Amino acid sequence: xxxxxxxxxxxxxxxxxHTVGPFYGHALPFPGGGDIAPVGxxxxxxxxxxxxxxxxxPLPDAFVELWGPDPDGDLPQVDGSMxxxxxxxxxxxxxxVEFTGWGRIQTDVNGHWTARTLRPGARGQSAPYxxxxxxxxxxxxxxxxxxxxPGDDAALAAxxxxxxxxxxxxxxxxxxxDGDGTYRFDIRLQGEGETVFLEFR
Amino acid sequence: MALTQxxxxxxxxxxxxxxxKRVADGGPVEHHPRRDYAPYRSSLLRxxxxxxxxxxxxxxxxxxxxxxxxxGERDITEIDNDLTRQHTGEPIxxxxxxxxxxxxxGGRPIRGQLIEIWQANSAGRxxxxxxQHDAPLDPNFTGVGRTxxxxxxxxxxxxxxxxxxxxxxxxxxxRPAHIHFSLFGTAFTQRLVTQMYFPNDPLxxxxxxxxxxxxxxxxxxLVATYDHSLSVPxxxxxxxxxxxxxxxxxxxxxxxx
Numbered sequence: 001x002x003x004x005x006x007x008x009x010x011x012x013x014x015x016x017x018h019t020v021g022p023f024y025g026h027a028l029p030f031p032g033g034g035d036i037a038p039v040g041x042x043x044x045x046x047x048x049x050x051x052x053x054x055x056x057x058p059l060p061d062a063f064v065e066l067w068g069p070d071p072d073g074d075l076p077q078v079d080g081s082m083x084x085x086x087x088x089x090x091x092x093x094x095x096x097v098e099f100t101g102w103g104r105i106q107t108d109v110n111g112h113w114t115a116r117t118l119r120p121g122a123r124g125q126s127a128p129y130x131x132x133x134x135x136x137x138x139x140x141x142x143x144x145x146x147x148x149x150p151g152d153d154a155a156l157a158a159x160x161x162x163x164x165x166x167x168x169x170x171x172x173x174x175x176x177x178d179g180d181g182t183y184r185f186d187i188r189l190q191g192e193g194e195t196v197f198l199e200f201r
Numbered sequence: 202m203a204l205t206q207x208x209x210x211x212x213x214x215x216x217x218x219x220x221x222k223r224v225a226d227g228g229p230v231e232h233h234p235r236r237d238y239a240p241y242r243s244s245l246l247r248x249x250x251x252x253x254x255x256x257x258x259x260x261x262x263x264x265x266x267x268x269x270x271x272x273g274e275r276d277i278t279e280i281d282n283d284l285t286r287q288h289t290g291e292p293i294x295x296x297x298x299x300x301x302x303x304x305x306x307g308g309r310p311i312r313g314q315l316i317e318i319w320q321a322n323s324a325g326r327x328x329x330x331x332x333q334h335d336a337p338l339d340p341n342f343t344g345v346g347r348t349x350x351x352x353x354x355x356x357x358x359x360x361x362x363x364x365x366x367x368x369x370x371x372x373x374x375x376r377p378a379h380i381h382f383s384l385f386g387t388a389f390t391q392r393l394v395t396q397m398y399f400p401n402d403p404l405x406x407x408x409x410x411x412x413x414x415x416x417x418x419x420x421x422x423l424v425a426t427y428d429h430s431l432s433v434p435x436x437x438x439x440x441x442x443x444x445x446x447x448x449x450x451x452x453x454x455x456x457x458x
Contacts, residue, residue: 002301002426004443006308014232014306014447015422016414018396019241021381023327027319027345028383054246067270067389075265079273086278089287102270124263131265133392138243140234140413142394144266161256169251189247199253200266200390200449 017141022061025106029063030082032093034105034115036066039096041118043071046182047147047175048114051107051134054190058111062136064187065104066115066147068129073121076101119149127155127162129173134187144198147185148174165196172196204242204371206407212240213412220415232419232447240409242370258390258449266389267451272315272349282348284320284360292342294323294361296437299397299425302354304445305386310354311446317383318346318358325364325378334366359437365404377404377411382444390448397442398424 005011037044051062069075081100083092094100105113120128130147148156156162162170172195175183188195216238220231236248258264280286285296303311321327321344324336328343346358363378379396386392398411405411414420431439
């Protein structure tokens with residue numbers, strides 16, 4: 001039955017997850033999905049990486065969603081990530097001024113993704129990070145991970161998540177600085193160098 | 202030798218029996234599929250082998266994942282939730298109205314959040330360039346919809362009944378008719394992508410994707426209910442499907458759960 005009786009909490013049970021399948025490409029990705037940073041913002045960083053399977057092969061049919069705070073650590077509640085044109089029905093793109101904090105990026109045929117967003121600020125007890133959610137054909141439940149940026153070793157050492165991980169695994173969550181504000185972050189779904197994935201309780 | 206439906210049926214039965222045994226031995230009810238569900242072959246190289254690392258959200262209310270991105274009227278157009286009106290002509294197929302509520306684990310409505318859907322046309326063909334099934338494309342149907350939930354957490358889509366389609370994982374593999382749903386909650390932890398099915402589909406037992414939900418009651422929650430009160434006179438058949446997002450949100454913290 002799929003009419004949920006909200007007066008009886010024991011009947012409010014979660015709707016199961018399913019794979020996105022292979023044919024979401026005309027539905028979910030949108031132009032400028034990875035152009036999260038307002039145009040010309042001085043705290044802009046560029047991110048890029050591959051999504052790889054258990055044999056190290058890149059996934060041409062995955063997408064990632066990034067969600068993170070602004071440089072002050074504030075999480076925006078601003079809509080307009082996928083602004084639409086009420087006349088033609090197409091996408092207008094972001095307005096280039098407001099920061100929504102969220103983006104969706106499909107991997108290309110090489111399994112490569114890129115994004116430009118703002119350098120996240122710190123919140124709570126954590127070192128600054130971006131939340132990442134990974135979806136793909138073959139993935140029955142999406143996977144959460146995080147992108148931490150290198151540089152502030154004291155903040156990274158004090159982070160409640162990173163500090164509980166063995167060093168080799170911890171490093172899968174820290175992007176590599178490639179200079180000029182560009183960072184590399186590969187997501188390995190399985191096998192050697194498997195990325196740390198998270199569950200929230 | 203080519204993989205047959207019989208091979209997959211046996212694997213599905215073995216996975217189901219293994220789950221029943223886990224529960225009989227005191228294991229928890231599994232509301233979601235396991236990511237390593239071999240009858241769905243694409244999962245084999247795409248699931249982590251290391252256990253997920255647990256984060257107790259009660260320890261830090263400032264976690265990024267406890268907030269969710271915002272969507273608004275700018276992100277949709279007026280006819281986005283009517284998939285029959287997006288082209289100059291009418292799509293072919295049985296018109297349907299799909300409606301329900303978006304809820305959190307406490308049964309509370311999730312208001313003003315984005316729901317995205319996508320589906321095959323009435324012949325079982327996606328308007329996606331890489332789709333190779335030779336059923337006809339419908340020039341009047343893209344099969345993509347979006348809406349925002351209202352103040353009661355309700356959503357409604359008007360579309361056509363999608364067709365089942367073959368997908369070549371094994372010989373004579375067919376997907377039951379379904380609509381894909383993508384959902385956001387009040388926390389990013391509640392993010393969900395899933396599929397809605399139609400009642401009494403004879404393909405359910407053969408499909409390793411729906412069977413990846415090995416709990417019988419959980420699997421039923423993926424199937425919409427025919428609702429005559431939602432059927433629109435002289436127009437469409439009505440289906441009701443409530444969606445419950447899993448994962449902790451800020452309300453959990455407030456209630457000290």
